[in-house]
Each structure stands twice: as C-alpha cells, then as structure tokens.
Amino acid sequence: MAYQPLRGQKALVTGASSGIGEGIARALGAAGASVVVNYGTNADAAHRIADEMKADGVDAMALRADVSREDEVREMFREMLTAWGTIDILVNNAGLQRDAPFAEMTLEQWNVVLGVNLTGMFLCAREAAREMIRRGVRPEVSRAAGKIICISSVHEQIPWAGHVNYAASKGGVKLLMQSLAQELAPYRIRVNSIAPGAIQTPINRAAWETPEALAALLKLIPYGRIGLPEDIGKAAVWLASDDSDYVHGQTLFVDGGMTLYPEFAHGG
Ligand code: BGC
DSSP, rough: OOOTTTOOOOOETTTTTTTHHHHHHHHHHHHOOOOEEEEESSSHHHHHHHHHHHTTOOEEEEEEEOOTTTHHHHHHHHHHHHHOOSSSEEEEEEOOOOOOOGGGHHHHHHHHHIIIIIIIHHHHHHHHHHHHHHHHHTTTTTTSSSSEEEEEGGGTTTTOOTTTTHHHHHHHHHHHHHHHHHHGGGTTEEEEEEOOOOOOOOOGGGSSSHHHHHHHHHHHOTTOBBBBBHHHHHHHHHHSSSGGGGSSEEEEEEEETGGOGGGGSSOO
C-alpha cells in the first residue's frame, strides 16, 4: 500500500473546488487523511471531488463557506468538529485575483482580495488553533498538536505591477504565518507556508493557454516547465506530516526557480 503518513488525521482545505486546493485535497486524502473540501461558490465541483475521493476509500465531505465571513467560517468548523470530532491539519488555500492598473483599482477589488486571501486565513487559522490548543498532542496521531499550512505565492517576495491588491495580500500572509508560528509554537502547533510559482490552474489561464503566452511565462521559470497542482499537493503532504516535524515558521518556495531572478542568468 502507498505510504500514508497522514493516516487517522482530519484535514480541512479551503478553496478546494479547483486548482491548487483540489490538488492538495486529493493528495492529503491519498496520504490517509480525512478531508473537508471547502468551497465558496462551486458546489458541483466540490461535491464531485469529495465523491471521487470517497470512491477511492477516502473519508471526504464538501462544506461551503466564504472564508472572508466570520459567521460562515465558524459554522463550517462547527460542522466539521461535529462530524469528525477535531482538526489536525488546516490548509489555508482559498485565494483569488482581481487585477487592475493601480490608478483604476476599485476599493471593491482591493477589499475582495484582502478579504479572501488574508482575512480568510486569519479566520480559519483562529478556529483551527482554538481546537488544536483545546485538544493538545495525541502522540498516536502526530508529534504536533496541529499543522497549519498557508498557501502563499512567489508574490509574497516578488512585487507585481497590476496586481497590487494580490501582492499586498501575500506579503501579509508572510508575516501572518511567521507571527502565528512564533505564537503557537509553545502549543506544538506547526505553522508554515508554501509559496507556489506559476501553477497551471484557472487563476492564471491567460498566462498559459496560448503558445505565445506560455513561451513568455517559461522565460520566468528556470526549470522550464509550468507547475501542476500535484507539485503543491506533494509539498503539502510533507509539511502536514511528521516527516517535517522540525520545520516551523518557514516558507517553502515551489516555483521551478521563479524567485531566482532568471533575467540575471544572462545579464547584470
Ligand atoms: C498567481 C498566478 C501567477 C503566479 C506566478 C500566483 O500567485 O496567482 O496568477 O501565474 O503567481 O506569477
């Protein structure tokens, strides 16, 4: 049987009805975790993903919540804890873009992006931390009382013109994660981030769907290929497992080298 380092653990993945979140949900399930597939709007996709995981023998359920809304987040956690008793792994993944030239950016575009990408991580991490602190470590399940993984972006480091709201949200995720890691360490709750580069998903379709766009994108990726959701899924399984028990407060860049200033390979 496949290596299942997350056997017996209960996980919640936000924004899991497509893209990176779907890839993470499937990877955690394959690694033995029970998985809540959270979605904001796409109920059909979330239920299909949960059903497919169940057909593969994984305990899965789809739960709706707009992560930027406190009442909906609290209700989702209540439902999960009622059904499964606790939470061991939170993957704060839900994120979106509302791109605009800065001078034209509306307050609505700013607020939606900050609300989901940053406030959503605060609200979900707070609910998860409350339960993990209450329960503490169960050595037969994991060496940690819980694992919180934030899906950030290379844009927590790389500035991004035309995407000021998005880059600001990811810069916020960086210090949210680090400060949370500092505060929750005494409870043995591990907090880390994954910073994906260009991963082939609906959020960046325009960057890969034509050969010209893909060629331009690949100039930014030294490793020479676009990433896939499973690249992030595998990293999430490792960060959620005891194999990374001494990794805490770190951002793991999974980006094919996008943060290596590729233009400097032939200049400077
Ligand atoms: C963005 C994508 C982009 C990638 C690399 C991600 O955080 O959501 O649209 O392709 O960063 O720039």
